[in-house]
Amino acid sequence: MLFSAVLGIFSLSHVLSADGTVSYSERRQLARFPAVTLQNLFSRRLADELEEYFADHFPYRDSFRALKAAVHFWLFHQKDKDGLYYADGHLLKLDYPLREHAVLRAADKFSALYDTYLQGMRVFYAVIPDKNYFAAAKNGYPALDYRRLEALLADRLQEMKYISLFDCLELDDYFRTDLHWRQERLQAVVDRLAAEMGLPRDLASADYDKVALSPFYGAYYGQYGLPLPPEELVYLTNKAIEQASVKIYGQNDPAPVYDPAKFTGVDPYDIFLAGPVPLAEIENNLSITEKELILFRDSFGSSLAPLLLAAYRKITLVDLRYVSPALLGELLAFGTQDVLFLYNTHILNHGEMLK
Numbered sequence: 136m137l138f139s140a141v142l143g144i145f146s147l148s149h150v151l152s153a154d155g156t157v158s159y160s161e162r163r164q165l166a167r168f169p170a171v172t173l174q175n176l177f178s179r180r181l182a183d184e185l186e187e188y189f190a191d192h193f194p195y196r197d198s199f200r201a202l203k204a205a206v207h208f209w210l211f212h213q214k215d216k217d218g219l220y221y222a223d224g225h226l227l228k229l230d231y232p233l234r235e236h237a238v239l240r241a242a243d244k245f246s247a248l249y250d251t252y253l254q255g256m257r258v259f260y261a262v263i264p265d266k267n268y269f270a271a272a273k274n275g276y277p278a279l280d281y282r283r284l285e286a287l288l289a290d291r292l293q294e295m296k297y298i299s300l301f302d303c304l305e306l307d308d309y310f311r312t313d314l315h316w317r318q319e320r321l322q323a324v325v326d327r328l329a330a331e332m333g334l335p336r337d338l339a340s341a342d343y344d345k346v347a348l349s350p351f352y353g354a355y356y357g358q359y360g361l362p363l364p365p366e367e368l369v370y371l372t373n374k375a376i377e378q379a380s381v382k383i384y385g386q387n388d389p390a391p392v393y394d395p396a397k398f399t400g401v402d403p404y405d406i407f408l409a410g411p412v413p414l415a416e417i418e419n420n421l422s423i424t425e426k427e428l429i430l431f432r433d434s435f436g437s438s439l440a441p442l443l444l445a446a447y448r449k450i451t452l453v454d455l456r457y458v459s460p461a462l463l464g465e466l467l468a469f470g471t472q473d474v475l476f477l478y479n480t481h482i483l484n485h486g487e488m489l490k
Contacts, residue, residue, distance in 0.1 A: 138440035147196040147361035155192065157401055158357070164309045164401075165191040204360030214276070219358050222274040225311045226355035226363070227266045231277040234484050238284055241486030242291035245431070245476050248460050259332055260290070260476035261298040262483065263435050266314065284480060295476070298331040300324055300357040305341075311366055313353025314481070315404055318362055318438040319345060319369045325442050332473060335358070335423055341445045343371035348398045348406070368403055375421040376441050384414035385460075392417065392441050413457035414466060422448040427472040431455060433482045447473075455489040456482075 155165050157220065159327040169175065169184035193199070206330060207216045214220060251259060271278035281301070302368050308320040316324075328334070350365030370393050379388040389397060390409050397405040408415055411434060427449045433470060440450050451467060458466075 136301045138457055143339075144430045145194055149189075149192060150195060151176060152192075158191070173202055176391075178485055188453065192298050198440070200360045201362070208361070215362070217358065219355060220274075220277070221359070222270045223306055225266060225270060225306060225309065226313075226353070226359055227270055227276075228314065228355060228358075229271070229276060230267060230481050230484055231271075231279060231307075233279045233281075233283055234486075235287060239291060241478070241487070241489055242288050242481050243267070244455065244460065244486070244489050245295070245331065246291055248431070248463075251290075251460070252467075256469065256474055258290070258295045258473065258474040258476075259298055260292055260295045261300050261328070262479065263316070263479040264301050265302060265480045266306060266309050268306075268480070277472060277481060279484065284483065285327050288483070296427035298328060300327060303327050304453075306375070310351070310353045310368075312359075312363060313404070314456070315353070315435060317369065317467070318358060318407075318442070321439060321442060323441065328443070328475075329446070330400040332475070334443075341373065342432065343373050345369050345371060346393075346395075348395060351372065351398075351403055354402070354404075368398065368406070370406065370438075371442065376421055379417050379419045379441075379444060380419060381408060383409055392444075395417070404437075408432075408440065408452065410437070411454060411457065413454055415452045417444060417452070419444045419448060419450075422446070429452070429453065429469075429472045429474045431474070431476045433478050433479075435479050436477050438467045439477070457490070459462070459490045 153167070157163070158165055159375055166187040168182070168188050171181065175181035175184075204216055207213045213230060220227055220229065241432065245260065262285065267276070267278050267282055270276075285297075285299075302324075303323040304316070309316050329336070347367045347369045349367045351368040352365055356363060372393065376392050379392050381392055383390055392408060393406050394409060395406055397403070402410060404410070408417070417440060422445065424446060426447050428443065428447045429451045430440060430443075431453050432440075433454065436452060439450055444449060451472075452462065453467075
């Protein structure tokens, strides 16, 4: 009788509750009720889609996810939940072991781009360490061999100049509940890039106004399940950034460098350059030079690019996760630009993510 009562109560709760469309804690769209057709009815597709739909819209779903996390950590004393763990005040996600074939695959893609489009240009590459570099090993978790990763890249990218960023960052330069770095903590990175790429010294001394948005909950917060205090997302702006215009590939209307309206969307980090897009161009009429930059990047580059604007008239951002290198000859005119490949270690360790 108790079992039947529980089923009845939760079934009634589900019927009476309106379906949501987005899970903000998990940063994704929720499954919709599937279309019931004869073709779906006599296949596994309908059953699979129904199972996904009911799981996504289960009553008090987030509360049960928190209960599951509490059981993982507090009852069973497990050190991680689905690869996610808490250490030194940060949420981190394990990325282990080093997948050498994937790193080499990424390096070969960069090398092929160089051979096809970039010969004779000033080409640099840099690696952004993930948070595990600062916390995993000392807290008893497995960590990548980061020196080996650098060696693999160096062997395949001898025609490019390497810029090391590992000593420019520390754990608190990243969000506590997210994988990304904090834009307001990137001055040492900007200084290193300026020195190695021969950029004007004015870049390192640029003045910015800070704008703080809150509450910010990172991508790991929802996956963790247990409550943690919110953070602030801070972005840096000045006259040059505010007047700059952004052209997104496939969109007719120009976009701003920062769009605070996206802070309340599925991923608040999308305020930087409209989030993940295949191709974007930032034009800055107040640049102190006529130089241009092509930045091959992942999502980390979205928050760094505005801090390089003072040195470049135009910055073109290319995300190889969403655009094929074979199309770049039709989309871009390669010539006298500086080129920077900037990727975090997670992307490099999963090089198959790049087209």
